[in-house]
Amino acid sequence: MSHRYEGAELLERVRKANPLVHNITNVVVTNFTANGLLALGASPVMAYAKEEVAEMAKLAGALVLNIGTLNAAEVEAMLMAGRAANEAGVPVIFDPVGVGATGYRTETARCIAEQIKLAVVRGNAAEIANMIGERWMIKGVDAGQGNGDVVALAKRAAVELGTVVAITGKEDVVTDGQAVYVVGNGHPLLTKVTGTGCLATSVIGAFAAVERDAVKAAVAALTYYGVAAERAAAEAGERGPGSFQAAFLDALAHTTADDVKRTGRVEQR
Ligand SMILES: Nc1ncnc2c1ncn2[C@@H]1O[C@H](COP(=O)(O)OP(=O)(O)O)[C@@H](O)[C@H]1O
Ligand SMILES: Cc1ncsc1CCOP(=O)(O)O
């Protein structure tokens, strides 16, 4: 069964609603994330101070937490923002960047997952595995993509974490532990531009702001994202990662619901 059409409709809903997405993210990807959300048609804000995060999270359509360059003050702010979002019914999306690489990242990510009700956790296969104490190879080395185990991993993680899990890679897997969707769109050049995973997480946030079914939101977001990447690669891929990055921002703005309908590849497993 295909959810392409529903996904296309969600893209239009995001653009109509222009949802505020509150990001507490890392220093590497901040500008790219804001520009990517603007290109999509959402409204980004980055706010980190403990004096204001709760207020901002309550105002937002979604809260995105990303531990890419974490430190103690930021983690404290994430927990405050997460609690406020939970109280206000604002969906919280989590990107466990680099979990498994250091004990601090692993402990922090698990603490956030325990204390905050998360709508979606989005990471690569190694990060999601390490979230649930399974030791997969760290990014840069094949973490199991293509051998079918990613679906099983995503289901185990969704059950254990009690949330929707999205594992990205050559194919993206989205599951709540029961229904499983695999998105085939994307392009290898995405792995040559830093922040494309982090931006994918924030784009899921924008879709979750307009769709409370987190599986639907994540599938629609990642399909749109992959379709835009294919368009950018066709436009500028020959020139390399720099041109691709600019073309990708343009494609995020220009990809329409109709493009997603025509070229989105979503499969239910
Ligand atoms: N080999 C690949 N082919 C096509 N798309 C890919 C490939 N690897 C990753 N992607 C896409 O790149 C984006 C970022 O995913 P990923 O690289 O897994 O995140 P991260 O940077 O957090 O590790 C996702 O949209 C994903 O679908
Ligand atoms: C390079 C780097 N180092 C800490 S966070 C970060 C960005 C990671 O972004 P992504 O996971 O989207 O490639």
Ligand SMILES: [Mg+2]
């Ligand atoms: Mg990442």
